[in-house]
Amino acid sequence: GAGVSQSPSNKVTEKGKDVELRCDPISGHTALYWYRQSLGQGLEFLIYFQGNSAPDKSGLPSDRFSAERTGGSVSTLTIQRTQQEDSAVYLCASSLVRVNTGELFFGEGSRLTVL
Amino acid sequence: QQPVQSPQAVILREGEDAVINCSSSKALYSVHWYRQKHGEAPVFLMILLKGGEQKGHDKISASFNEKKQQSSLYLTASQLSYSGTYFCGTDSTGANNLFFGTGTRLTVIP
Numbered sequence: 001g002a003g004v005s006q007s008p009s010n011k012v013t014e015k016g017k018d019v020e021l022r023c024d025p026i027s028g029h030t031a032l033y034w035y036r037q038s039l040g041q042g043l044e045f046l047i048y049f050q051g052n053s054a055p056d057k058s059g060l061p062s063d064r065f066s067a068e069r070t071g072g073s074v075s076t077l078t079i080q081r082t083q084q085e086d087s088a089v090y091l092c093a094s095s096l097v098r099v100n101t102g103e104l105f106f107g108e109g110s111r112l113t114v115l
Numbered sequence: 116q117q118p119v120q121s122p123q124a125v126i127l128r129e130g131e132d133a134v135i136n137c138s139s140s141k142a143l144y145s146v147h148w149y150r151q152k153h154g155e156a157p158v159f160l161m162i163l164l165k166g167g168e169q170k171g172h173d174k175i176s177a178s179f180n181e182k183k184q185q186s187s188l189y190l191t192a193s194q195l196s197y198s199g200t201y202f203c204g205t206d207s208t209g210a211n212n213l214f215f216g217t218g219t220r221l222t223v224i225p
Contacts, residue, residue: 017192018156033210042117042217043157048210091156095211102211103147104204106156 002026004107006092013082013111020108021077025094031074033093033104034067043091049075050097082114118205120216127193127223135188135219137203146179146186147204147213150197157202160188166219193223 005024013019025032034046045059049069060066064083070077079086089111093104118139119192125133137146144165149157153204161172163179171177174191186205190197212215 033213035215036129044216045116048212050210050212056210085186097211102145103159103162104149104157104213105159108156111208 004092004105005089006108008109009108010111010113012115014115015084016081018078018080019030019066019082019112021079021090021092022090023075023094023107025075025078025092026072026096027053027073028103029094029096029105030072031095031097031102032069034077035091035093035097036088037091037109038088046077046090068080079112082112084114087112089115116207116214117206118203118214118216120201120219122219123217124220125222127197127221129195129223129225130190130192133190133193133221135190135201135203137186137188137205137216137220139184139205139207141180141184141205141207143184143205143207144209145206145211146177147175147206148186148188149202149204149215150199151202151218152199160201168200190221193220193221195223195225197221 030051032049035043047058064080067077089109091107091109148160151157179186200218204215
């Protein structure tokens with residue numbers, strides 16, 4: 001499909017384990033975003049990649065969280081030593097940033113449950 | 116950097132109107148509005164750019180007051196399909212890095 005693809009759609013892990021969440025943005029989109037949405041809550045900004053610029057990591061909640069974007073396309077969000085409070089839906093979005101637009105296209109999310 | 120939305124929740128009967136407000140403590144380049152239905156991804160509604168403008172399509176419109184750093188979303192003659200959580204996203208750098216509000220849950224009942 002032509003939309004933003006995220007995997008896995010669901011992940012159950014034990015406390016203390018590491019997890020990797022993957023995002024395939026829409027082809028050609030230069031901007032990629034990660035947000036976290038806890039149950040019934042808003043969209044919490046995590047990290048923003050824009051082209052070749054240094055990513056804005058200001059939203060990462062702790063040094064257990066990291067993300068990379070390889071070749072300006074696919075991105076991986078890694079959570080090390082997971083904690084129960086990390087349980088949430090992790091949403092990825094991409095956009096083609098240009099004047100007068102820049103709408104974000106969201107993926108369906110990766111639901112993470114830490115037991 | 117997170118904008119503040121109000122109200123947190125609102126219940127409407129079909130045909131009634133609603134206003135959702137979004138305010139920021141920072142000067143803004145743009146404001147986005149998105150709607151998220153339960154269990155689905157957020158979907159783009161519209162973007163308003165610096166310079167102050169108003170936009171709309173169908174019975175959903177929005178305004179952006181740059182000086183007050185506020186935006187409002189107007190839903191008129193609400194339909195059942197309008198139910199969902201509405202988020203405003205604000206960009207204070209011009210780089211399209213969006214910070215979202217906590218959302219407004221809108222429920223439209225028959």
